[in-house]
Amino acid sequence: xxSARNQFKGKVKSVKLGEVxxxxxxxVGDLEFVSxxxxxxxxxxxxxxxxxxxxxxxxxxVLIDKP
Amino acid sequence: xxSARNQFKGKVKSVKLGEVxxxxxxxVGDLEFVSxxxxxxxxxxxxxxxxxxxxxxxxxxVLIDKP
Amino acid sequence: xxSARNQFKGKVKSVKLGEVxxxxxxxVGDLEFVSxxxxxxxxxxxxxxxxxxxxxxxxxxVLIDKP
Amino acid sequence: xxSARNQFKGKVKSVKLGEVxxxxxxxVGDLEFVSxxxxxxxxxxxxxxxxxxxxxxxxxxVLIDKP
Amino acid sequence: xxSARNQFKGKVKSVKLGEVxxxxxxxVGDLEFVSxxxxxxxxxxxxxxxxxxxxxxxxxxVLIDKP
Amino acid sequence: xxSARNQFKGKVKSVKLGEVxxxxxxxVGDLEFVSxxxxxxxxxxxxxxxxxxxxxxxxxxVLIDKP
Numbered sequence: 001x002x003s004a005r006n007q008f009k010g011k012v013k014s015v016k017l018g019e020v021x022x023x024x025x026x027x028v029g030d031l032e033f034v035s036x037x038x039x040x041x042x043x044x045x046x047x048x049x050x051x052x053x054x055x056x057x058x059x060x061x062v063l064i065d066k067p
Numbered sequence: 068x069x070s071a072r073n074q075f076k077g078k079v080k081s082v083k084l085g086e087v088x089x090x091x092x093x094x095v096g097d098l099e100f101v102s103x104x105x106x107x108x109x110x111x112x113x114x115x116x117x118x119x120x121x122x123x124x125x126x127x128x129v130l131i132d133k134p
Numbered sequence: 135x136x137s138a139r140n141q142f143k144g145k146v147k148s149v150k151l152g153e154v155x156x157x158x159x160x161x162v163g164d165l166e167f168v169s170x171x172x173x174x175x176x177x178x179x180x181x182x183x184x185x186x187x188x189x190x191x192x193x194x195x196v197l198i199d200k201p
Numbered sequence: 202x203x204s205a206r207n208q209f210k211g212k213v214k215s216v217k218l219g220e221v222x223x224x225x226x227x228x229v230g231d232l233e234f235v236s237x238x239x240x241x242x243x244x245x246x247x248x249x250x251x252x253x254x255x256x257x258x259x260x261x262x263v264l265i266d267k268p
Numbered sequence: 269x270x271s272a273r274n275q276f277k278g279k280v281k282s283v284k285l286g287e288v289x290x291x292x293x294x295x296v297g298d299l300e301f302v303s304x305x306x307x308x309x310x311x312x313x314x315x316x317x318x319x320x321x322x323x324x325x326x327x328x329x330v331l332i333d334k335p
Numbered sequence: 336x337x338s339a340r341n342q343f344k345g346k347v348k349s350v351k352l353g354e355v356x357x358x359x360x361x362x363v364g365d366l367e368f369v370s371x372x373x374x375x376x377x378x379x380x381x382x383x384x385x386x387x388x389x390x391x392x393x394x395x396x397v398l399i400d401k402p
Contacts (some may be wrong), residue, residue, distance in 0.1 A: 003400070018152055024131055036172055059309075069264055087289075104137045165232070168207060168363055181267065191263055195258060197236070198227065198242075200246045239304055272398070276366060299366070301392075303398070322399070324402075325371040327371040332361065
């Protein structure tokens with residue numbers, strides 16, 4: 001169990017590979033999460049559309065915007 | 068418009084104030100986001116339960132967990 | 135109003151686009167801020183030199199160096 | 202020389218100590234930076250008002266807001 | 269399997285609880301890692317000295333200092 | 336002296352340059368740290384295999400995983 005308070009189950013929608021970084025889009029219900037990880041991580045996890053994954057976010061990384 | 072790719076509309080559920088930091092829980096549909104911001108930020112925004120806010124997360128802060 | 139305590143008004147000096155990431159340099163008075171965001175964010179904001187923007191930084195991301 | 206692209210020389214304006222975290226405000230010319238670090242860090246550096254320090258920020262932590 | 273490239277097995281040395289945040293020290297061989305997480309996370313994981321844990325760090329959070 | 340609590344002396348093992356980002360692997364004893372920094376930072380520090388460096392990590396960026 002990891003300490004990150006934000007863990008959301010979803011499905012990989014797309015993976016875009018750059019030379020060093022990769023952009024992964026994850027669908028969680030009606031929401032879409034965008035994640036930028038290293039390309040080597042994306043390859044180590046063999047991420048591809050349809051994969052069941054969790055988007056994981058440490059609470060110190062969440063900002064609040066009040067209109 | 069802020070560059071963060073992850074912006075989710077929700078409602079403040081709770082605010083816990085420490086001396087330096089504050090923990091804010093935001094309900095977004097069925098999901099709960101936990102945010103740790105400074106107490107001075109929470110006070111500057113006058114955050115309280117029921118407030119309509121957005122949880123905002125930079126994509127470089129989103130990890131992917133594949134079981 | 136976003137919770138991030140560090141918000142500095144400036145002007146975009148340059149935008150360098152990679153495949154996944156983009157580097158944006160923002161001039162704030164005498165200072166230069168360097169930001170690495172996703173390319174899709176840079177394109178969504180249509181960032182180009184001369185744009186008036188704010189550099190926004192969460193206080194938990196600021197280190198202190200005392201010589 | 203540290204890899205962080207954002208390094209700004211300034212002076213400590215205030216230090217607020219909590220149990221675990223500390224909030225440090227640094228004046229850089231006309232700007233004010235707010236930093237949240239651990240209390241043990243603030244004590245290890247013996248931070249106090251008037252200290253000459255640098256605020257240091259990794260470029261992946263800088264968001265861009267375009268009104 | 270989580271995407272973070274830095275995962276180091278160790279043992280909890282100490283846990284200090286504040287109102288909102290907690291400081292956890294983890295011994296990994298000869299090294300000591302310091303982690304600041306929310307108190308609720310520390311309690312959810314029931315962290316205590318001697319626990320076998322991993323320190324997990326996303327590669328975008330690692331700076332390089334070259335003397 | 337920088338406020339980051341995690342500072343580990345090691346040696347650069349490899350540097351992979353992308354257009355915007357770079358991936359740097361640092362060997363610290365038996366451990367390997369992976370760092371994603373901007374290409375311009377990697378070039379400013381002239382990072383190459385064999386360089387003696389420190390991997391530096393702010394404690395708010397360290398997650399704890401308890402199996």
